Amino acid sequence: MLYLVGLGLGDAKDITVKGLEVVRRCRRVYLEAYTSVLTVGKEALEEFYGKELILADRETVEQEADSILKDADVCDVAFLVVGDPFGATTHSDLVLRAVQLGIPYQVIHNASIMNAVGCCGLQLYNFGETVSIVFWTDTWKPESFFDKIKRNRQNGMHTLCLLGKGRKIYEPSRYMSVNQAAEQLLDIIRNRRLQGEEPEITENTICVGLARVGAPDQKIASGTLYQMSTVELGGPLHSMIVTGTMHPLELEMLKLFSVDSSNFENNAFQKTT
Amino acid sequence: MLYLVGLGLGDAKDITVKGLEVVRRCRRVYLEAYTSVLTVGKEALEEFYGKELILADRETVEQEADSILKDADVCDVAFLVVGDPFGATTHSDLVLRAVQLGIPYQVIHNASIMNAVGCCGLQLYNFGETVSIVFWTDTWKPESFFDKIKRNRQNGMHTLCLLGKGRKIYEPSRYMSVNQAAEQLLDIIRNRRLQGEEPEITENTICVGLARVGAPDQKIASGTLYQMSTVELGGPLHSMIVTGTMHPLELEMLKLFSVDSSNFENNAFQKTT
Numbered sequence: 001m002l003y004l005v006g007l008g009l010g011d012a013k014d015i016t017v018k019g020l021e022v023v024r025r026c027r028r029v030y031l032e033a034y035t036s037v038l039t040v041g042k043e044a045l046e047e048f049y050g051k052e053l054i055l056a057d058r059e060t061v062e063q064e065a066d067s068i069l070k071d072a073d074v075c076d077v078a079f080l081v082v083g084d085p086f087g088a089t090t091h092s093d094l095v096l097r098a099v100q101l102g103i104p105y106q107v108i109h110n111a112s113i114m115n116a117v118g119c120c121g122l123q124l125y126n127f128g129e130t131v132s133i134v135f136w137t138d139t140w141k142p143e144s145f146f147d148k149i150k151r152n153r154q155n156g157m158h159t160l161c162l163l164g165k166g167r168k169i170y171e172p173s174r175y176m177s178v179n180q181a182a183e184q185l186l187d188i189i190r191n192r193r194l195q196g197e198e199p200e201i202t203e204n205t206i207c208v209g210l211a212r213v214g215a216p217d218q219k220i221a222s223g224t225l226y227q228m229s230t231v232e233l234g235g236p237l238h239s240m241i242v243t244g245t246m247h248p249l250e251l252e253m254l255k256l257f258s259v260d261s262s263n264f265e266n267n268a269f270q271k272t273t
Numbered sequence: 274m275l276y277l278v279g280l281g282l283g284d285a286k287d288i289t290v291k292g293l294e295v296v297r298r299c300r301r302v303y304l305e306a307y308t309s310v311l312t313v314g315k316e317a318l319e320e321f322y323g324k325e326l327i328l329a330d331r332e333t334v335e336q337e338a339d340s341i342l343k344d345a346d347v348c349d350v351a352f353l354v355v356g357d358p359f360g361a362t363t364h365s366d367l368v369l370r371a372v373q374l375g376i377p378y379q380v381i382h383n384a385s386i387m388n389a390v391g392c393c394g395l396q397l398y399n400f401g402e403t404v405s406i407v408f409w410t411d412t413w414k415p416e417s418f419f420d421k422i423k424r425n426r427q428n429g430m431h432t433l434c435l436l437g438k439g440r441k442i443y444e445p446s447r448y449m450s451v452n453q454a455a456e457q458l459l460d461i462i463r464n465r466r467l468q469g470e471e472p473e474i475t476e477n478t479i480c481v482g483l484a485r486v487g488a489p490d491q492k493i494a495s496g497t498l499y500q501m502s503t504v505e506l507g508g509p510l511h512s513m514i515v516t517g518t519m520h521p522l523e524l525e526m527l528k529l530f531s532v533d534s535s536n537f538e539n540n541a542f543q544k545t546t
Contacts, residue, residue: 086391095526099529253365
């Protein structure tokens with residue numbers, strides 16, 4: 001059996017009881033190392049699970065699926081994923097390969113950033129399409145995510161923005177901060193104005209910055225997009241939400257996290273359509 | 274401290290290790306009884322946790338927040354929620370009341386239907402707004418969810434449909450099945466045609482029916498909307514997805530669950546815009 005086990009978002013103890021039992025009885029346990037980071041390292045996980053973990057980076061999973069799946073028809077193999085196995089990154093490739101080889105699989109779910117962002121008080125069913133904000137280079141400055149955020153907001157929907165990061169686990173500098181993401185959005189707004197467009201999203205649009213969701217030192221800050229460009233949220237991982245139309249209860253919750261409550265309400269009731 | 278603890282979707286062992294430790298040390302432990310059901314009852318949870326649980330239905334949470342929060346400034350109280358505390362139903366009211374009373378709170382996340390539906394292979398970031406399909410009565414037949422699904426599909430997005438259910442945990446007959454949801458959508462399509470509209474969504478649109486996601490007897494079936502009106506998925510909870518534009522990898526995954534693979538591909542490549 002192949003087990004795809006979600007580890008949740010915080011530390012070693014965010015695995016489910018069921019997941020932990022599976023890990024402890026598997027012959028081989030792989031740890032997916034490329035989509036996200038927990039607040040603890042591989043060693044802390046190994047100690048808590050009482051198991052040696054084999055790091056599997058993107059290349060391993062794509063090119064060595066067959067070695068991961070070796071003998072999984074006669075013994076148990078676990079593939080551990082930070083968050084949920086079908087969260088921001090899916091593991092369809094590995095599942096499809098297992099099915100081709102006649103290997104049964106089971107998913108042990110957990111929280112992922114895709115549902116845990118609900119902790120800021122914005123309701124998950126009011127989110128539209130999720131976007132990824134990628135690092136710009138001197139020659140490559142895509143703006144397509146901006147148009148998706150705009151479309152969501154026109155429809156009254158919030159947008160979860162996943163922030164670009166590097167491929168390897170030990171490249172912390174490649175994780176994008178909320179400040180950097182907000183700067184890129186402000187750049188796009190300036191560009192659009194130069195082109196004569198009055199953008200749907202402005203420096204006063206209410207956003208939410210989230211850092212290390214699910215960890216003990218999680219930080220949430222709400223305020224204008226401009227405020228997001230300077231707010232101090234600490235280390236990775238960061239995500240950002242651009243709000244759409246807010247329900248009064250959503251607004252009450254966001255106020256708990258406001259950078260500057262004095263002008264919060266005015267900006268929150270900006271016209272969105 | 275008030276702890277909001279997600280229980281996940283399957284059985285008693287889907288709680289996280291961290292969540293279990295919290296439950297075992299809390300003075301009072303409430304179980305929210307109105308938004309969802311696990312595959313096991315209160316007694317099984319009590320036995321596994323080694324704690325007596327106090328059932329809190331919707332009325333209790335809304336009207337008796339203060340009794341739930343009593344002394345939570347000096348002792349630990351847990352509020353257990355099937356899925357994630359900020360999943361399909363949020364618990365903002367309880368959090369806001371705690372903050373007003375100066376009681377600190379902590380959220381222990383878990384999987385919810387909002388992210389676990391990713392197990393069918395459709396990518397979560399390609400979902401638009403989530404809709405609730407409610408039971409029609411003779412005199413009340415709202416169609417607004419249909420227009421939201423239509424808008425998502427026009428934008429290429431998938432739609433997660435949460436299916437209407439009763440308020441009390443012991444009213445299994447009030448849970449809507451995928452068959453019933455599909456029938457209501459087919460009714461709306463017939464109405465729209467009578468009004469001269471050629472609907473974006475037809476009996477041939479590819480949908481996914483999901484039952485008991487995260488439980489050992491979970492069932493997933495993909496096929497046309499028409500096929501969803503007769504597919505046999507067993508007991509609650511059910512959810513349904515109406516697909517938008519599919520990526521080839523998403524399609525490969527859905528084929529694993531197809532009711533009738535022979536005509537699957539043709540329908541999947543229907544024009545969506």
